[in-house]
Amino acid sequence: MNELRRDPITGRWIIVLLGKIPTVTDFKVEPYTKNAEKCPFCWGNEAQTPPEIIAHRKSGPPNSPGWTTRVVPNKFPALRIEGALNKEGMGVFDVMNGVGAHEVIIDTPEHYKDFADLTSSEAEEVVWAYVARSLDLRGDKRFKYILIFKNFGKVAGASLEHPHSQLIALPIVPKRVLEEIEGAAKYYEYKERCVFCDMLREEIEEKDRIIYEDANCIGFCPYVSRFPYEVWILPKKHNSDFAGIPRDCVPNFARAMRDCLARIKALLQDPPYNFIIHTSPINGHERNDYHWHVEIMPKLAKVAGFEWGSGFYINPVPPHIAAKNLLSVKLDVK
Amino acid sequence: MNELRRDPITGRWIIVLLGKIPTVTDFKVEPYTKNAEKCPFCWGNEAQTPPEIIAHRKSGPPNSPGWTTRVVPNKFPALRIEGALNKEGMGVFDVMNGVGAHEVIIDTPEHYKDFADLTSSEAEEVVWAYVARSLDLRGDKRFKYILIFKNFGKVAGASLEHPHSQLIALPIVPKRVLEEIEGAAKYYEYKERCVFCDMLREEIEEKDRIIYEDANCIGFCPYVSRFPYEVWILPKKHNSDFAGIPRDCVPNFARAMRDCLARIKALLQDPPYNFIIHTSPINGHERNDYHWHVEIMPKLAKVAGFEWGSGFYINPVPPHIAAKNLLSVKLDVK
Numbered sequence: 206m207n208e209l210r211r212d213p214i215t216g217r218w219i220i221v222l223l224g225k226i227p228t229v230t231d232f233k234v235e236p237y238t239k240n241a242e243k244c245p246f247c248w249g250n251e252a253q254t255p256p257e258i259i260a261h262r263k264s265g266p267p268n269s270p271g272w273t274t275r276v277v278p279n280k281f282p283a284l285r286i287e288g289a290l291n292k293e294g295m296g297v298f299d300v301m302n303g304v305g306a307h308e309v310i311i312d313t314p315e316h317y318k319d320f321a322d323l324t325s326s327e328a329e330e331v332v333w334a335y336v337a338r339s340l341d342l343r344g345d346k347r348f349k350y351i352l353i354f355k356n357f358g359k360v361a362g363a364s365l366e367h368p369h370s371q372l373i374a375l376p377i378v379p380k381r382v383l384e385e386i387e388g389a390a391k392y393y394e395y396k397e398r399c400v401f402c403d404m405l406r407e408e409i410e411e412k413d414r415i416i417y418e419d420a421n422c423i424g425f426c427p428y429v430s431r432f433p434y435e436v437w438i439l440p441k442k443h444n445s446d447f448a449g450i451p452r453d454c455v456p457n458f459a460r461a462m463r464d465c466l467a468r469i470k471a472l473l474q475d476p477p478y479n480f481i482i483h484t485s486p487i488n489g490h491e492r493n494d495y496h497w498h499v500e501i502m503p504k505l506a507k508v509a510g511f512e513w514g515s516g517f518y519i520n521p522v523p524p525h526i527a528a529k530n531l532l533s534v535k536l537d538v539k
Numbered sequence: 540m541n542e543l544r545r546d547p548i549t550g551r552w553i554i555v556l557l558g559k560i561p562t563v564t565d566f567k568v569e570p571y572t573k574n575a576e577k578c579p580f581c582w583g584n585e586a587q588t589p590p591e592i593i594a595h596r597k598s599g600p601p602n603s604p605g606w607t608t609r610v611v612p613n614k615f616p617a618l619r620i621e622g623a624l625n626k627e628g629m630g631v632f633d634v635m636n637g638v639g640a641h642e643v644i645i646d647t648p649e650h651y652k653d654f655a656d657l658t659s660s661e662a663e664e665v666v667w668a669y670v671a672r673s674l675d676l677r678g679d680k681r682f683k684y685i686l687i688f689k690n691f692g693k694v695a696g697a698s699l700e701h702p703h704s705q706l707i708a709l710p711i712v713p714k715r716v717l718e719e720i721e722g723a724a725k726y727y728e729y730k731e732r733c734v735f736c737d738m739l740r741e742e743i744e745e746k747d748r749i750i751y752e753d754a755n756c757i758g759f760c761p762y763v764s765r766f767p768y769e770v771w772i773l774p775k776k777h778n779s780d781f782a783g784i785p786r787d788c789v790p791n792f793a794r795a796m797r798d799c800l801a802r803i804k805a806l807l808q809d810p811p812y813n814f815i816i817h818t819s820p821i822n823g824h825e826r827n828d829y830h831w832h833v834e835i836m837p838k839l840a841k842v843a844g845f846e847w848g849s850g851f852y853i854n855p856v857p858p859h860i861a862a863k864n865l866l867s868v869k870l871d872v873k
Contacts, residue, residue: 206637208636299545354849377543379849380849515688
């Protein structure tokens with residue numbers, strides 16, 4: 206019989222199907238070909254983006270080739286950096302100006318790579334760019350939350366194929382983040398322990414859903430995975446704020462991301478995916494009840510539409526099987 | 540500048556893009572061809588589904604041709620009707636047996652139609668099937684919620700192309716429903732009015748987002764639409780329980796559904812979509828603070844992946860424009 210499982214953080218339930226488990230090739234991932242022609246994120250085309258905010262470069266002046274990671278404002282931003290919020294009521298609704306920051310982190314100059322293909326030090330550079338931009342933007346008093354994420358592949362919402370991540374600084378804390386934080390706070394109130402730390406302890410004890418572990422980080426297919434081959438990465442040491450990641454943890458975290466994504470890429474034929482860094486809102490204090498982490502969600506299953514409306518997920522691949530399959534990949538990484 | 544809007548029911552924020560609005564053809568809906576060969580939902584293939592639970596028929600014995608609407612158990616159910624729940628703890632998690640009901644409502648015997656193409660009386664029949672199954676299943680004490688929805692088109696999660704809807708009876712109230720109910724309850728506590736009734740009043744006053752109205756029902760593109768061309772249908776008279784829909788409201792509701800879907804189909808080149816009936820949990824009393832309704836979500840935009848994780852939506856089509864475009868369709872319906 207299938208199993209209903211409840212996530213203690215958000216109270217979300219999922220149905221794990223325990224019948225015939227789809228094989229890796231059952232998820233028909235559409236093959237794609239990349240084309241670097243006219244790509245605004247490649248070397249030599251720097252003038253096609255707004256001027257860079259920061260860049261790691263080996264050579265050259267700003268906005269010229271020679272960079273290895275480059276951060277630019279989004280040319281078509283959902284939110285704009287200029288202006289006041291002007292929050293006001295509108296009947297039963299609240300309305301605010303679309304003030305915020307919307308930046309693009311170009312992970313690498315190499316059009317045909319993805320995060321999964323980066324060397325450890327290249328991956329570290331990207332993480333440092335995330336951290337640097339988070340630290341800078343949190344100085345702006347209008348912003349309450351910094352959301353860092355990646356859409357990879359058309360199905361996952363990427364409109365450009367050159368490897369890039371995005372950062373949106375928001376004047377509000379997004380709902381899913383609030384839910385997590387409130388759920389974690391309730392757990393803490395009751396148990397005086399961080400729910401993520403408790404979950405981590407259980408994953409480490411049970412072992413069979415872990416796909417990455419080092420001194421600082423862990424990557425696993427969570428017991429209450431919403432999606433087939435969902436992977437979470439957590440720092441082992443309690444820390445609520447991604448931007449406050451200790452310097453010595455960065456190489457581990459970058460490697461954890463790269464290795465987990467490389468396993469997903471190799472096993473599942475380079476599927477589209479999203480990852481999102483979940484961190485605490487900008488407010489200047491470390492929280493005992495929240496734990497930053499990354500959620501990686503391969504886009505494999507046809508989206509069973511009712512999930513949008515119900516918040517109820519059906520996962521056809523039990524997470525311990527997903528972990529076993531991901532671990533079977535022979536990694537060829539630097 | 541773009542606008543941030545907050546839904547007073549769930550507290551959800553959306554960003555409405557107020558720049559260049561995509562035209563209808565910008566949403567590249569993939570054309571598809573249907574093929575009725577070997578369809579288990581067509582007349583003559585009744586033996587390929589589990590035996591019918593109920594059916595409207597013009598002729599013939601059960602499980603033979605002659606029906607006009609037919610309800611069968613899902614052959615590959617996410618939840619099964621037999622067994623006890625056996626809720627138990629599992630470390631920080633809760634686990635339960637996958638007990639529930641998972642039924643398929645075959646809307647019509649006509650393979651090449653969709654809900655949008657039904658006559659008014661055919662649409663009514665489907666609605667009666669929804670009501671009848673809801674009333675029957677709520678007698679089972681293990682169930683807390685009845686979720687009725689439709690996935691149309693592969694992208695929206697439909698695995699069979701023959702027009703059908705689904706019903707899942709759940710042993711828990713899904714998270715999104717709880718959120719709505721809690722949000723609406725908070726509003727009621729403060730204002731002593733139903734938030735949906737208030738919203739309805741505003742929509743009727745402002746007029747410019749309404750695409751359907753009759754004595755009993757209203758269809759509109761909500762001010763805080765998450766998706767381009769999202770449409771909600773509400774009964775005008777306060778009623779928290781879909782299964783308690785008054786008999787004289789059924790023809791209006793069926794027509795509202797059909798007309799709104801027909802407008803979406805005609806304007807947007809037959810796009811994939813989901814609809815979900817949002818109703819109150821099974822508990823036997825009418826609630827002053829909740830209002831059943833249907834949410835129709837065309838799957839037009841590439842899913843900007845981070846929305847999954849943030850609960851933050853970016854909508855490129857302001858809802859009053861969506862309504863204007865939908866209203867421009869000349870309906871050819873019976």
